[in-house]
Amino acid sequence: MAKMLRRAGKHVYDHPRPLVTVDVVVFTVREPTLRVLLIRRGKPPFHRRWALPGGFVNMDEPLEDAARRELAEEAGLTDLWLEQLYTFGSPRRDPRGRVITVAYLGLVPPERIADAAAGDDADRLKWCPVRKLTAMAFDHHQIVHCALKRLRTKLEYTTAGFELLPRRFALSQLQAVYEAILARKLDKRNFRRKMLALNILDPTPATRRDGAHRPARLYRFSARKFENLRDRGILFPF
Amino acid sequence: MAKMLRRAGKHVYDHPRPLVTVDVVVFTVREPTLRVLLIRRGKPPFHRRWALPGGFVNMDEPLEDAARRELAEEAGLTDLWLEQLYTFGSPRRDPRGRVITVAYLGLVPPERIADAAAGDDADRLKWCPVRKLTAMAFDHHQIVHCALKRLRTKLEYTTAGFELLPRRFALSQLQAVYEAILARKLDKRNFRRKMLALNILDPTPATRRDGAHRPARLYRFSARKFENLRDRGILFPF
DNA sequence: CCAAAAGTGTTTGCTCTACACCCATGG
């Protein structure tokens, strides 16, 4: 049972304290592959093994802020979509002692993955295809699995998919995101019809002129239109 | 940045450590009302205010074990369905300093709520209707809200509902659970048809003889039959 | 025999699925 001590004029709880970290599973889709951001550790434990970006939480810092700070420091990534995933706290998950980690799920569009994995960092960072994960530090493999499961379900009832695309995108790009995450092919006609029927996409005048082929119409996600659906419960039926 | 110290022959990370607690939102349905288990605090901070059961995590103890231990100690509740909910870590959520809490969602059938809220504890414990929550300690109001949201969505795609019922139950009891949680009426015929169509209920020879009315058939949830659905994705369409 | 909960089917509209061909463009 916790007991109170008086020390330096402040009440302080005398209870053993674990270390607390945050770790972030950042996904991106570089067609046609879903990838996770990994960092090679520079010190023990698990020296030189691949790990998720993350680190210790500061005493005055909200958990999500800690996750964002670590991502910025370790990978130069800022302003991405983040949500809390799960807290991993097995007593032996870290050889240094009791370390509880609050894991976050992050999504970035592929245009921004250059930020991470640039220049000097090229051998410290990698965007690893989720299908080809090697042995990772700590229980990070388990964390990635948990994140993937969450991402798949979020895809079905939220607009998480759009976080993996540039502001303007072609429907085929959106479909590629869904296919990469769900790991199966979708029917093009059904996908388009259902997506457009949700009425949350605004067509733009622009088209995509990247290939040697017919240019695709670009769309924008409309947060405003999405609000209309929100309360009567949307379901992305894939 | 964390630095290593050598102390007593072991590597120990020199980083400020928050306190870590667990808190549990235990729901039950006493027809027709969804209720949460609350405990009146016996010391500061928030002396004599209602709070969720919970407490500090021991250093060698998994998080879920801590949640179960606290429930057993504080409310005499054991062997219930539990799952991790969310981790709350705002720097100022506890006046004693940095306390990060890992919240759990728990479900018990109403036959067992006598265990908690018995004899001596009758004024320390209460099963409070979710609709009538008073001012609570810490950010516990927010935690209950988060739990309720989660419970509602879990109801739709898991068998969580059965955790709130005795092993044998009438369909009208099951419907009452759904209605209490979703806070709306459901059509009896549609509810029964869809529930039975899932083919996860075994009828028993027994009937319910509690009222002055026609006795209802009792059913048992069949985990075995449920396994058959599991992978091809169930959906409870309510 | 009355009150109260248990139990039961059908129709209608919507949504999901499966499926194949023409179009526009750059090279």
Add this chain to the structure above:
DNA sequence: CCATGGGTGTAGAGCAAACACTTTTGG
């Protein structure tokens, strides 16, 4: 003119919603 991805419609099946009366029991 050809290769490549962009774009389009329909028919059939299964699911969800709305809706009201009969049955069984205890008192």
